[in-house]
Amino acid sequence: MRVRFRLGTAAACAAAALLVPTTALALPPDDDGSGDGGGGDGSGYSVEVRFTDDGGGGDGDGGYTDYVPAACWWVPIDYWPGIDPSDPEEFKEYFYEEVYPLLRGHAEAGQIAWPDMDVFDWAIELHEDGHDVMWYEIECRDSHNPTELGYNMGGETEYYGETLGITNHPFILGEQPEPGVDPEELAEEARDRMVIEEPEIERNPKGTGTLAGATLVNLPTWFWATNPEESIGGPDGERTIRAEVVGGDVWAEVTARTDGLSIASPAGSTFCEPALAIVEWTPGADDSAGCTVEFSKASVQYAEGYPVAASTEWSATWEGVLENGEQVGGDLEPLAREITVDVPVAESQATVRQSD
Incomplete structure (x- = not known):
């Protein structure tokens, strides 16, 4: 199961677990070029990890590499039909005219998930300078919370017992942060391989x-x-x-x-x-x-x-x-x-x- 951290949704506010971002991603090859390991829906994202056991084995220095499931990853926003996430000016206009006014009351948590106005303007400037820009959101496996361990774009807010942060952000196309792995899951995987x-x-x-x-x-x-x-x-x-x-x-x-x-x-x-x-x-x-x-x-x-x-x-x-x-x-x-x-x-x- 995947959890999408979309603005104003109860699921986004309630999800909680441990996540740590990675700085290097290695994915199994896929046929469609999506880079999701062939899962098609993001569930195939994997992170390359090196295991080193003091008991020896591996490739000569007691270690070997393998893949472990990613906990969260960034994907292009696709839940507003007719709004192009690769057009930052159109995206800004729609967000501030149609969406932001609705983020009140029970939907107020949705404000936390979005960056300040200057980030919207920064995306427009990048686009005008000739860069391909895309608005991304974080998706997570199971109930992982990307903000618990900083897998977001800054800002942490306590909201009814949950730690929430910025989980929607623009990046140059293909340069979004790498998927992250849950460190406790990483430890459990290591224990099972000991x-x-x-x-x-x-x-x-x-x-x-x-x-x-x-x-x-x-x-x-x-x-x-x-x-x-x-x-x-x-x-x-x-x-x-x-x-x-x-x-x-x-x-x-x-x-x-x-x-x-x-x-x-x-x-x-x-x-x-x-x-x-x-x-x-x-x-x-x-x-x-x-x-x-x-x-x-x-x-x-x-x-x-x-x-x-x-x-x-x-x-x-x-x-x-x-x-x-x-x-x-x-x-x-x-x-x-x-x-x-x-x-x-x-x-x-x-x-x-x-x-x-």
């Missing part, structure tokens, strides 16, 4: 002979992640991904944090902070130096061994910078990763030989 792998785990001891692969009841079994950076975030339990509008100043960075690695089974469980979860067993190491579990009974009822779930849960926050340099941020939906492996547990007087 490379956090399932924990791949190894353990010690593993029995040999008749106890091949097994550990023993009440014997500390050491677990660790063999992909520590990708699945645990290293000793600090932290991962980041950054999304930057290509050619612009707008960015959003997501930071995911985990408290550690959970090891859960029907006969024994533990939770280990990141610094312990990534410590590999070595001969002679004290059990307190790693992530260990003691299984309380043998896995005789499980043909392949106890199902042991290794999982991480991640909180996610974001911060970013708007086009005007203002800092923004907040919380995002958490993330979770899990893998299950079978661990046979035996009850025996035999000695389980630890790996060297």
